[in-house]
Amino acid sequence: MILPIRWSNSAIPFLARHVYQSFEYVHAFVAQMTNADFAKLEPKFGPEANAGDIIYIIVTDDHEHLGQSVAYARVNGIVPPWTAAAMKAKADKQQKKQQ
Numbered sequence: 001m002i003l004p005i006r007w008s009n010s011a012i013p014f015l016a017r018h019v020y021q022s023f024e025y026v027h028a029f030v031a032q033m034t035n036a037d038f039a040k041l042e043p044k045f046g047p048e049a050n051a052g053d054i055i056y057i058i059v060t061d062d063h064e065h066l067g068q069s070v071a072y073a074r075v076n077g078i079v080p081p082w083t084a085a086a087m088k089a090k091a092d093k094q095q096k097k098q099q
Helices: 011-031 035-039 051-075 081-098
Strands: none
Touching (some): 011 051, 035 051
8 A cells, every 4th residue: 555645844845955956966967068978888777878878868757757746736736837937928918919
């Protein structure tokens, strides 16, 4: 049986901050990589694996976690920031048409 995790209100900002920082760390690390860095062989991941392959796995995993976060937020009545921005732009556009 899987029991739901009950987070205290004080734990949520702490966890959110650390998740955000981990994403920022990975993105900053990848941004400074050169083509040679991407081509570097990484034998721990297979005889033909290179750093670019590992980055690809990280990117796809990032998107999976983002999707899970968005679904969780929407279930709890939270509108993701990009959706809120799109909704505001649409409302502004409709308001201009009415004027």
